[in-house]
Amino acid sequence: MKNTKKIIAVILALVLVVGAAFAGCSGGDNNGEVKGESAEVLPRAEITSTVEIPEDFKIGLICLHDENSTYDKNFIDSLKSVATGMGLSDEQVVIVKNIGEDSSCYDTAVDLAKNKGCNIVFADSFGHESHMMRAAQEYPDVEFCHATGVSAKTAGLDNFHNAFAAIYEGRFIAGVAAGIKLNDMIKEGKITAEEAVIGYVGAFTYAEVISGMTSFYLGAKSVCPSATMKVRYTGSWYDQAKEQEAANALIEQDKCVLISQHADSLGAPTACELAGVPNVSYNGSTYTAGKNTFIVSSAINWAPYFQYIIEQTVKGESIDANWCGTIATNSVVVTGINQDVVDGESTIAELNKVIDQFKAGTLHVFDTSTFTVTVDAANGINANAEVDADGHLVSYMADIDGDFVGDTNVVHDGYFDESGSDFRSAPYFDIIIDGITNLNTNFGE
16 A cells, blocks of 8 residues: 555656646646647648549559658648549559658559559659659659659659759748747746757758758747757658657757757657657647647648649640749648647737748748858868858859759859759758757767
């Protein structure tokens, strides 16, 4: 009985400690009322189409993982919404999951084209690209489309296409919400301005990850100037244990007071919920896994692209080799705000101001006046960057054609011109700017 009482006492103590930690994330005095998520800040539009789809039309989707990955789930949900909106039957949509970035992707692409009768084959991961290109060469009457890739622009294949979106704008918007939360914590005396340190869980040191983390940081810094950021990489797109471990290290060792991520599991949001640390996720809302800590999430909405490639194929018209969606095409979306962690009304008002600036073309995420760069060419750090005496970027030779060699200056009119129709759809911003510290670029550290 004594042991039982001791156990009960320990449990009650833990409940009180965790409860106190969660209360520390509150956006204000809600008088005990749970407000939950607001309406979506940038919602996904309903899919409608006037194009009649033949009964024998099929589209295949190759996924790196399955619905347990927030990244793959985003693709799956987008395609299903398009299928519903355009009247495709279940037999017309073939989704194949857990296909690695290896020859199994080629085998799957061939099976979808040759045996399943797919008119379009789409693959969702960077490492799928070479295998998709090989299949495209062998099946010229089938359209092969690929997310996040870089080769279609120079491949010379009419049936091979890359696609991405200006998600750096969505990341910036989410970063503004994070900066607002940091300011609240400073005002409430929970942290000092110098302690406004963001932790970021990254998958790899690829441009896609660096572009996303930098745009998020610049969004936060635009409203909380003292903010800095520390990054830990996992060396994997999807590894819940590693992502949770990285988030825990950022919180416990690196003293980060808010966490975001470019990794595909619930590892980081789970770590934040257990520790009572505010979290900004990616690829969709993680509110149900972090009701006390989740703030907001941004994502690419792939539905407009799926609709576009289906309609173009059915009409017999060409598909862009290098397609990049925007806020205007509904390809960049932002979830609702967790009103129990930040003040919903004022935060949404601030985010809408930023969105209006993006729509008007008056705000550029990578405005060179808003950040500085340290060049260490001898050690290969920002070697392609040219900066002025104050450290502001003057020019940058980015790798546009995908051969990992800088070939095009993308700095003009006072900003770094990130992915879009002018150069290529996939991100190429791979600069480590001042204020961001990489902690383990070798992954195993």
